[in-house]
Amino acid sequence: MIRVNNLCFSYTKKPFIENTNFEVESGEIFGFLGPSGAGKSTLQKILTGLITSYRGSVIVNGEEVRRHDNGFYENIGVDFEFPSLYEKLTARENLKFFASLYNKHRDIDKLLLSVGLINDADKKVSDFSKGMKSRLNFIKALLHDPQILFLDEPTSGLDPSSSRVMKDIILDEKTKGKTIILTTHNMYDATELCDRVAFIVDGKIRALDTPRSLIMGRGASKIAYTYLDNGREVRTEIPLCKTSEDETLSRLLRENRLLSIHSGEPTLNDIFVELTGRQLQ
Amino acid sequence: MRIGKLLMGDVHFQFKYGFYFIYFLFTILYIGLLFAFPESWRQKAAILMIFSDPAAMGLYFMGAIVLFEKSERVLDSIAVSPVKPLEYVLSKLCSIGIISTVVSLAIGIPAGIVTNPITFILGVFLCSCMFSAVGLIIACKTTTLNQFVLATIPAEILINIPAIIWLFWYKESWLLIHPGVSMIVLCAQSGGAFPALIFLFLWTALFVFIACGAVNKMLKSVGGVKL
Ligand SMILES: Nc1ncnc2c1ncn2[C@@H]1O[C@H](COP(=O)(O)OP(=O)(O)O)[C@@H](O)[C@H]1O
Numbered sequence: 001m002i003r004v005n006n007l008c009f010s011y012t013k014k015p016f017i018e019n020t021n022f023e024v025e026s027g028e029i030f031g032f033l034g035p036s037g038a039g040k041s042t043l044q045k046i047l048t049g050l051i052t053s054y055r056g057s058v059i060v061n062g063e064e065v066r067r068h069d070n071g072f073y074e075n076i077g078v079d080f081e082f083p084s085l086y087e088k089l090t091a092r093e094n095l096k097f098f099a100s101l102y103n104k105h106r107d108i109d110k111l112l113l114s115v116g117l118i119n120d121a122d123k124k125v126s127d128f129s130k131g132m133k134s135r136l137n138f139i140k141a142l143l144h145d146p147q148i149l150f151l152d153e154p155t156s157g158l159d160p161s162s163s164r165v166m167k168d169i170i171l172d173e174k175t176k177g178k179t180i181i182l183t184t185h186n187m188y189d190a191t192e193l194c195d196r197v198a199f200i201v202d203g204k205i206r207a208l209d210t211p212r213s214l215i216m217g218r219g220a221s222k223i224a225y226t227y228l229d230n231g232r233e234v235r236t237e238i239p240l241c242k243t244s245e246d247e248t249l250s251r252l253l254r255e256n257r258l259l260s261i262h263s264g265e266p267t268l269n270d271i272f273v274e275l276t277g278r279q280l281q
Numbered sequence: 282m283r284i285g286k287l288l289m290g291d292v293h294f295q296f297k298y299g300f301y302f303i304y305f306l307f308t309i310l311y312i313g314l315l316f317a318f319p320e321s322w323r324q325k326a327a328i329l330m331i332f333s334d335p336a337a338m339g340l341y342f343m344g345a346i347v348l349f350e351k352s353e354r355v356l357d358s359i360a361v362s363p364v365k366p367l368e369y370v371l372s373k374l375c376s377i378g379i380i381s382t383v384v385s386l387a388i389g390i391p392a393g394i395v396t397n398p399i400t401f402i403l404g405v406f407l408c409s410c411m412f413s414a415v416g417l418i419i420a421c422k423t424t425t426l427n428q429f430v431l432a433t434i435p436a437e438i439l440i441n442i443p444a445i446i447w448l449f450w451y452k453e454s455w456l457l458i459h460p461g462v463s464m465i466v467l468c469a470q471s472g473g474a475f476p477a478l479i480f481l482f483l484w485t486a487l488f489v490f491i492a493c494g495a496v497n498k499m500l501k502s503v504g505g506v507k508l
């Protein structure tokens with residue numbers, strides 16, 4: 001669906017995105033995970049044809065993006081980081097207008113219903129809260145039933161329930177066979193939604209794999225337990241795979257002396273820090 | 282037809298954002314003013330009004346419309362839609378051109394200057410499109426209303442002064458190559474309508490062409506790269 005070969009781009013003379021290569025399969029949710037300023041939105045702008053002064057090759061839906069014609073956009077839906085809506089028109093008027101620019105469109109009421117905006121459909125967008133605008137902006141990207149969806153930080157700054165609604169719709173679009181490119185600095189979203197994740201720092205891809213292998217391939221799962229030793233609480237951490245070799249643990253288990261025991265996997269954030277030396281937030 | 286859909290969108294936008302209300306107020310104001318003039322002045326005053334305002338509304342209203350679209354980031358969405366720059370430009374020009382023509386007829390008919398409705402309508406419509414195209418070009422390159430208004434001053438002078446000179450003092454036929462003059466000739470039916478139409482059309486086409494380039498650049502700049 002998307003094939004990027006030796007992509008180079010910079011806003012300035014200083015190198016930024018350099019010799020980047022990756023592919024996204026049809027029907028996949030592919031995540032760009034990285035801290036603010038890493039170049040996620042820039043990559044998305046290149047993939048959606050808004051930046052054409054790149055070097056290398058970027059093929060989206062069979063077309064070299066630099067040379068796209070306007071039919072290119074019939075099959076691409078873009079949800080920008082910030083709402084792009086007519087503030088003085090109602091939600092429905094906005095959707096109707098944008099839908100009218102495309103050849104095919106979905107049922108507007110169903111979309112409004114899916115994000116819980118049906119009762120606000122005839123309110124002006126200027127009266128909407130931030131979360132409502134984000135949800136409206138999000139379904140605007142789905143209006144023409146595009147084959148590829150580009151979502152730039154779709155859940156950023158949203159309350160948990162709005163964010164849940166959006167994530168369910170994203171997963172739903174995937175079951176319909178859509179290819180989805182998701183940009184985020186939220187490791188939970190990336191872990192939950194993405195089939196594969198690319199770690200991005202300073203315009204470079206530092207790692208690319210499924211969230212599962214990234215987590216498993218690095219720091220193995222661990223066990224942490226606490227117990228009392230001469231009246232002092234002691235905390236110990238061991239790898240899960242070394243459980244049987246830990247004599248202390250076996251003894252504590254036999255003697256019922258454990259105060260607490262937890263197993264835990266490293267989070268994507270831990271892996272991100274380990275691989276890139278950067279924090280996500 | 283996408284351009285029809287765009288045009289409906291533009292008309293709807295102008296209605297919702299209160300532009301039609303302003304058009305309406307202007308029309309009332311002009312007609313009132315017109316009848317305050319003595320009979321003998323009325324025709325020239327009407328032509329001047331039709332030339333300088335309803336037709337020129339395009340310049341300022343276009344600025345306001347595009348700056349609204351910029352500030353609400355709507356252009357980002359237009360940039361990733363199948364809309365072509367020419368469609369965007371023509372739709373914007375027609376939306377204002379149509380209302381300008383209606384307003385001009387509302388002023389021109391009571392003033393008794395509409396002797397040939399066809400040349401009158403063509404003159405006003407083309408002239409409005411030309412002004413709107415100039416407004417669009419300037420709006421593409423500016424980001425605030427102040428910048429925009431400042432940048433329209435030279436355009437206003439270049440388009441208005443020769444037309445006013447022609448209307449009041451200096452009726453030499455070579456001035457016809459000026460778009461403002463050819464518009465007045467078309468509306469006022471003082472002969473030479475055909476060459477006037479050609480010149481006005483060529484000017485309009487030229488500015489539409491430049492406006493397409495400016496819109497293309499503006500939509501591309503959504504990506505943040507100066508081309
Ligand atoms: N239009 C622009 N012109 C110049 N530099 C830019 C522009 N947009 C973004 N940048 C710079 O490029 C880098 C990446 O930005 P961006 O892609 O928006 O990051 P992210 O989306 O990962 O937060 C940042 O350092 C930012 O300052």
Ligand SMILES: [Mg+2]
Pocket residue numbers: 040041042081152153
């Ligand atoms: Mg970003």
